[in-house]
Amino acid sequence: MLYIGNHTSSSKGYAAMGWQMLKNGGNTFAFFTRNPRGGKAKEIDPSDVEKFLELARENEFGKLVAHAPYTMNCCAAKENLRDFARETMSDDLKRMEYTPGNYYNFHPGSHVGQGAETGIKKISEILNEVLTREQSTTVLLETMSGKGSEVGRNFQELRQIIDRVECKEKLGICLDTCHVWDGGYDIVNDLDGVLKEFDQVIGLERLKAIHLNDSMNGLGSHKDRHARIGEGEIGLEALLRVINHPAVRGIPFILETPNDDEGWAREIALLRNGYKEN
Structure with missing residues (x-):
């Protein structure tokens, strides 16, 4: 089955997000756990959650991919910013237990001149503080395009974070097609090679979700500018090869296109029209 949906607004609650996704033809979705620029999270209504869970069961929804706010920088140079990241992730993971067994995705962060090694160390420190054996949520590190001082610009940096974390079984990866393309991974002409490298460095068992986006820029541009499906440099044909690749069967595909x-x-x-069931 193809699990596909888009990044939607959480302002109206879980049930409304679920109904909107059905209207869009989807059976999964992503949402920000709070304002993407930070701030206090909206109160969760347990009755709303129950309505959504029933809707999800009836319509065979795939895993949800919650997204941390963009302002959460686990490897910031300023400790007050790291405190915000630590508190936000800890709070979000508690809230995720209302919808158990899903995914919580975050951008690893920007080392802001401290160097990637320091950034990796700081990110893993916070993960070691907030992850617990008891949580049902898998936390996903997102592949990044390598703009500025981003950490996670290649598979090796993500692997180094995982290696430093004690609760490794609670970690996975969300691969963003625009980000890896902009980061220099040629998913257009060598998708098999890219996935083989991912498997060798990180392990395909950790690939839990894909942000399916076209890119406004060329291979290795390090820009991170999403384009609509089929209107960018990656193209529809290549993105159809992604969703049909046997290595990614059954994982959620989330559209973050400007739409x-x-x-x-x-x-x-x-995309459903181009998906092959077998």
Whole structure:
């Protein structure tokens, strides 16, 4: 089965997100756990969660991919910013238990001149503080495009973070097609090679979700500018090869393309049309 959906607004609650995704033709979705620029999270309504869980069961939804706010920088140079990251992730992981067994995705962060090695050390420190054996949520490190001082610009940096974390079984990877393309991984002409390298460095068993985005820029541009499906440098053909690759069967695909619900519905229909069940 193809699990596909888009990044949607969480302002109306879980049930509304689920209904909107069904309307768009999806059976999974991503949402920000709080304002993407930070701030206090919205109170969770248990009755709303129950309505969503019933809806998800009835419609065979795949795993949800919650997204941490962009302002959360686990490897910031300023300790007050790291305190915010630590507190936000800890709070978010408690809230995720309302919808158990799903994914919590975050950008590893920017080392802001401290160097990648220091950034990796600081990210793993926070993960060691907030991850617990008891949690049902898998935390996903996102592949990044390598702009500025981003950590996670290649598979090796993500592996180094994982190696430093004690609760490794609670960690996975969300691969963003735009980010890896912009980061220099040629998923257009050598998808098999990229996935083989991912397997050798990190392990395909840790690949839990894919952000399916086209890119406005060329291979290795390190820009991170998403484009609509089929309108960028990656192209529809290559993205169809991604969703049909046997190594990624059964994982959720999330659209983060610059669109509205009507546009996402068109993209979901387009991708479903190109998906081969076997």
